[in-house]
Amino acid sequence: MFHTPQWLDALRCTYGYQPVAFTTCAPAAELRNAVVFCEIQSWLTGSRLVSLPFSDHCDPLLDDRDEFASIRSYLQEQCSSARWQYIELRPSEDDLCDRSGFDVADEFLLHALDLRPEIDELFHRFHKSSTQRKVLRSQREGVDYQVGRSADMLREFYRLLVLTRRRHGLPPQPFAWFENLAERFGDALRVRIATHGGHRIAAMVTVQHGSTLTYKYGASDAAWHRLGGVHLLFWNAIQEAHADGCVKLDLGRTDLADRGLATFKERWGATAVPLQYWRFRPTSRSRTATRDWVARCGARTAGHVPERLRVAAGRVLYKHLG
Numbered sequence: 001m002f003h004t005p006q007w008l009d010a011l012r013c014t015y016g017y018q019p020v021a022f023t024t025c026a027p028a029a030e031l032r033n034a035v036v037f038c039e040i041q042s043w044l045t046g047s048r049l050v051s052l053p054f055s056d057h058c059d060p061l062l063d064d065r066d067e068f069a070s071i072r073s074y075l076q077e078q079c080s081s082a083r084w085q086y087i088e089l090r091p092s093e094d095d096l097c098d099r100s101g102f103d104v105a106d107e108f109l110l111h112a113l114d115l116r117p118e119i120d121e122l123f124h125r126f127h128k129s130s131t132q133r134k135v136l137r138s139q140r141e142g143v144d145y146q147v148g149r150s151a152d153m154l155r156e157f158y159r160l161l162v163l164t165r166r167r168h169g170l171p172p173q174p175f176a177w178f179e180n181l182a183e184r185f186g187d188a189l190r191v192r193i194a195t196h197g198g199h200r201i202a203a204m205v206t207v208q209h210g211s212t213l214t215y216k217y218g219a220s221d222a223a224w225h226r227l228g229g230v231h232l233l234f235w236n237a238i239q240e241a242h243a244d245g246c247v248k249l250d251l252g253r254t255d256l257a258d259r260g261l262a263t264f265k266e267r268w269g270a271t272a273v274p275l276q277y278w279r280f281r282p283t284s285r286s287r288t289a290t291r292d293w294v295a296r297c298g299a300r301t302a303g304h305v306p307e308r309l310r311v312a313a314g315r316v317l318y319k320h321l322g
Contacts, residue, residue: 001209002055003036006184014177017053017321022071033067039084040232043321046085049075053322056253057092057110057275065098076101080282089278105279109272111251111265115213115242116255118159122238127267135235138228144195145236149182153191157203160219167222171314178205178217192237194229206237213241214250224276234268 001007008019016039025031036058037049045088062068081086089102092110115122126132144152158175167171182189185207194202202225204216215237220230233248251270254262264271304311 001207001212002052002058003061004209005057006181006188007052007055008036008038010177010180010184011049011053011322013180014174015053015322016041017319017322020049022075024067033060033062035062035068035071035089037087038322040322044320047083048085048088049079050088050322052092054223054318055090057090059091059093060089069098070098072098072216076280076282077206078279079280084279087280090275091278092273092275094276099278102278102280104275104276107256108253108275108277109256109262110253110275111262111272113168113238113249113251113270114240114247115269118246119239119242122242122269123235124246125269131231131267134165134228134231138194138223141196141227143201143227143229143232145232146193146195147190147236149187153193153203154178154182156193156200157191157205157217157219160200160203160221161217162311163221164219165314166307166310171310171317173318174315175311176315177318181205181207188315192233194232196224196227196229199224201227202233204230204233204237208241208244211245211247212250213244213246213248215252238268257277 011017012019014120017040018263019036019038021034021036023031023034035051037051038053039047039049040053041047051060060068062071075087078084084118086101088105089099113122117125121136123132126135155175158172162172182191188209189205189207192204192206193200199221202218202220204215205210207214207216217235218233249270249304251265251268253275254265254272266272277313
């Protein structure tokens with residue numbers, strides 16, 4: 001989904017990032033390969049090329065190493081002219097990519113669940129006490145499930161997201177980002193909400209592209225976690241994706257230090273592979289440190305300011321952090 005025009009246009013419309021693709025194909029030839037980036041121009045954190053901002057992963061669309069080597073060499077030459085502070089790649093696989101000149105900038109785990117087994121077999125593979133029982137409890141407690149993409153559902157998801165980001169000490173992404181995603185992806189994007197006693201207790205946003213369902217955003221009210229609303233959402237998403245013929249549930253990246261989140265994903269039967277982001281810096285003057293400082297500063301202050309200011313901070317900061 002991260003290569004789609006819908007995702008790229010939402011990035012452009014929300015944050016002002018300019019999408020650009022580099023290819024070895026001649027101008028009049030059919031496009032058969034590309035590496036897709038967004039150009040970020042920020043007075044605060046510097047100008048740079050990122051493939052792609054706010055995307056968990058984005059593989060170069062190439063057939064062989066020679067194609068990547070040609071594009072990589074060209075980009076490094078352009079970067080050395082001081083047009084960009086750095087170039088960042090986020091490949092989920094590196095079979096075709098010689099990263100000469102690039103350093104590892106960040107490391108994560110990328111989790112995915114194979115949806116090809118029968119649905120009963122999938123449920124049987126879930127962790128019995130931490131996952132199966134939570135799903136069954138949510139059903140026993142009468143937690144309701146709703147799926148759709150109405151404006152009301154999107155607003156309820158965002159309300160829960162603001163609560164969740166406060167719990168994590170972070171400002172929320174701008175609401176316009178989710179509006180733009182919903183508008184561009186249409187029926188491929190779904191908001192899933194768990195409700196109990198009239199209270200919206202958990203929500204998630206997923207996008208289906210081809211045979212993959214991507215879980216991109218989740219939110220919840222911690223006061224209701226005991227009812228298993230989050231687990232009900234995942235179980236329904238898995239069942240619906242399986243029925244739609246999807247073969248994979250992409251659960252996204254996980255920080256190496258976030259063992260709790262990794263364990264949560266693995267207890268659904270998901271497997272993890274290493275995920276590395278690569279960065280090429282032409283000089284030691286890169287403003288990467290400024291970007292990281294802005295991110296840390298925003299995280300430190302987000303948990304100590306009123307909700308209205310956290311939301312406003314998210315609108316201002318995120319366009320500098322992609």
